[in-house]
Amino acid sequence: xxxxxxxxxxxxxxxxxxxxxxxxxxxxxxxxxxxxxxxxxxxxxxxxxxxxxxxxxxxxxxxxxxxxxxxxxxxxxxxxxxxxxxxxxxxxxxxxxxxxxxxxxxxxxxxxxxxxxxxxxxxxxxxxxxxxxxxxxxxxxxxxxxxxxxxxxxxxxxxxxxxxxxxxxxxxxxxxxxxxxxxxxxxxxxxxxxxxxxxxxxxxxxxxxxxxxxxxxxxxxxxxxxxxxxxxxxxxxxxxxxxxxxxxxxxxxxxxxxxxxxxxxxxxxxxxxxxxxxxxxxxxxxxxxxxxxxxxxxxxxxxxxxxxxxxxxxxxxxxxxxxxxxxxxxxxxxxxxxxxxxxxxxxxxxxxxxxxxxxxxxxxxxxxxx
Numbered sequence: 241x242x243x244x245x246x247x248x249x250x251x252x253x254x255x256x257x258x259x260x261x262x263x264x265x266x267x268x269x270x271x272x273x274x275x276x277x278x279x280x281x282x283x284x285x286x287x288x289x290x291x292x293x294x295x296x297x298x299x300x301x302x303x304x305x306x307x308x309x310x311x312x313x314x315x316x317x318x319x320x321x322x323x324x325x326x327x328x329x330x331x332x333x334x335x336x337x338x339x340x341x342x343x344x345x346x347x348x349x350x351x352x353x354x355x356x357x358x359x360x361x362x363x364x365x366x367x368x369x370x371x372x373x374x375x376x377x378x379x380x381x382x383x384x385x386x387x388x389x390x391x392x393x394x395x396x397x398x399x400x401x402x403x404x405x406x407x408x409x410x411x412x413x414x415x416x417x418x419x420x421x422x423x424x425x426x427x428x429x430x431x432x433x434x435x436x437x438x439x440x441x442x443x444x445x446x447x448x449x450x451x452x453x454x455x456x457x458x459x460x461x462x463x464x465x466x467x468x469x470x471x472x473x474x475x476x477x478x479x480x481x482x483x484x485x486x487x488x489x490x491x492x493x494x495x496x497x498x499x500x501x502x503x504x505x506x507x508x509x510x511x512x513x514x515x516x517x518x519x520x521x522x523x524x525x526x527x528x529x530x531x532x533x534x535x536x537x538x539x540x541x542x543x544x545x546x547x548x549x550x551x552x553x554x555x556x557x558x559x560x561x562x563x564x565x566x567x568x569x570x571x572x573x574x575x576x577x578x579x580x581x582x583x584x585x586x587x588x589x590x591x592x593x594x595x596x597x598x599x600x601x602x603x604x605x606x607x608x609x610x
Contacts, residue, residue, distance in 0.1 A: 244565070249585075251421035251476070251507060257512070259438070260275060262276060263276060263277045263278050264276035264277075264278060264279075264505050265341070266278070266341055267420055267564045268287055269339065269340055270339060270340035270341035271284060271295065271339045271344070271546075272338050272340070272341075273382060274517055274524050275516075279340075280336075280340060280341065280342070280343050280346035281340065282348075282515075282523045282524050283347055283523070283524050283525055283526045283528075283529070284340075284526075285333055285337040285340065286334055286337060286526060287337040287338065289526065289530060290333040290337055291334050292332040292333055292472070293330045293333075293530065293538075294327055294330035294331045294333070294536055295329060295451045296341070296538060297326040297327040297538065297541070298322060298327040299323050300323055300538065300541040300545060301320060301323030301326075301327050301397065302544065303545045304316060304319055304320050304323055304541065304544070304545060304548075305320055307545065307548050307550060308320065309549075310550070310604065311550020311551070311554075312550070313547075313548075313549060313550045314372075315363075315366055315370075316363070316549075316550075318359055318363045318450075319360060319363040319541075319544060320358065320368060321359045322356050322357065322358075322359030322360040322363065322537075322541070323356075323541055325352045325353075325355065325356035325359060326352070326353070326356045326534070326537060326538075326541075327351035328352055328556075329348075329349050329353040329356060330349075330353075330534075331508075332345050332349040332352070333345075333353075336349055337556060340411075344413075345413075347412040350408060350411070350412065350453050350587075351405070351408045351409065353406060353529075353533070353534075354404060354408045354427070354507075354602070355401060355404060355405055356537065357500060357533075357537050357540075358397055358400065358401045358404065358434070360496065360500065360537060360540050360544075361397050361434065361438070362393075362394050362398075362502055363396045363544070364388050364416065364441075364493050364496055364497060364500075365389070365390060365393035365394055365397060366394060366443065366560075367489070367493060368389065368441070368444075368445060368448075368493060369386045369387065369389040370386070370387060370390075370549065370553050370558065370560050370561060370578070371448070371486060371489055371490070371549075371553065372388035372448060373387070373560050374486075374553045374558055375452060376448065376451070376455075377455070377484070380450075381444045381448045382444075384444070386560060389444065389558060393437060393441055396433075396437040396450040397430065397434070397437065400430050400434040400437065400488060401430075402428055403427075403429060403430030404426075404430035404431060404432060404471075405430075406423075406426055406430075407423045407426035407427025407428070407429070407430055407565065408423070408427055409423070410421035410423025410424075410426060410427075411424055411427060413429060420443040420515075421486060424511050427507075427586065428507070428508055431504050431508060432505050432508065434504060435501060435504045435508075438497055438501065438504075440498065441497075442497065444494065445490065445494070448490075452483070452486060455484040470521060485551070485552030485553075488550050488552065489547060489549060489553075490548050491547075492543050492546075492547035494543065495539075495540075495541040495543050496513050496543055496544060498535070499536035499539050500536070500540065500542075502536050503533050503536045503537065506528070506529075506532035506533060509521050509535070510523050510528075511523060523589055542607050550595050
């Protein structure tokens with residue numbers, strides 16, 4: 241937009257990466273230069289791109305809602321939340337493009353846009369846990385059970401979510417320059433943690449991938465490579481009739497993680513040269529965050545819509561929750577059997593002691609009579 245604005249003399253200076261700024265008189269739709277003190281956006285929001293992107297995200301989210309119902313995969317609510325946050329963020333961006341002095345629109349848009357990818361990341365963790373549970377005979381990667389994979393990495397994702405949320409709130413337009421600078425460091429630390437957890441997760445994925453390739457090639461695993469448990473006896477090859485589903489899902493998750501990493505790298509380098517538009521143009525042009533943040537997440541949602549887990553993980557062993565309940569029932573039954581056996585052993589010992597006492601008394605009476 242080419243809207244004329246007028247600067248007033250009032251000047252606010254700040255230290256570090258934040259340059260001095262002046263307060264501008266808002267033009268059409270409340271537009272001011274991005275370096276003005278009363279600017280709520282790093283980049284002037286454009287109406288049409290925001291409409292297009294919000295429609296695309298909304299369409300992808302609707303597709304995932306339909307797939308969740310069709311495939312009956314309740315845990316996909318996590319992915320739907322990611323799509324819904326992206327959609328809501330850009331709807332607010334649409335509204336904010338014509339209300340650029342409304343700090344609330346700008347703040348909520350920024351928080352939703354920054355945090356939405358973490359929902360998609362969590363969905364990747366949860367889907368991989370179900371792949372391990374469904375396709376791997378012992379339902380483990382190394383010594384980590386499928387249910388533990390889900391819990392550990394979702395907790396890690398939640399932790400990075402909290403850190404990023406704190407940073408995202410601190411960099412809101414209503415915050416002072418010093419708080420925004422601290423918020424940037426906090427947010428960058430949060431996305432750095434996110435990528436660290438992704439790297440560890442990738443090691444598990446690759447380990448599983450290699451082991452599954454060996455299984456589907458028909459080669460027996462070495463003793464140190466397998467640790468079948470009693471709950472899985474007789475089902476070693478149940479799900480290997482067509483292993484292509486597993487491979488398709490793995491490749492889809494690799495691609496999604498690649499797009500998430502692409503987005504993380506962009507966010508890490510976005511403010512490395514500070515917040516002066518004349519020195520660092522990266523944060524101050526919308527096409528950067530559209531192409532390096534919005535597009536990767538859109539691509540991730542599209543990939544997961546095409547290669548939806550519900551297409552491949554189906555049947556009685558497909559629910560991680562049901563499996564966890566079954567394992568708890570097995571453990572409870574085993575505990576009950578152990579307690580019963582202990583009780584019976586104790587009773588037998590008591591009866592043996594009683595019998596021994598009776599024999600001793602008879603022997604003693606026999607000795608007296610002699």
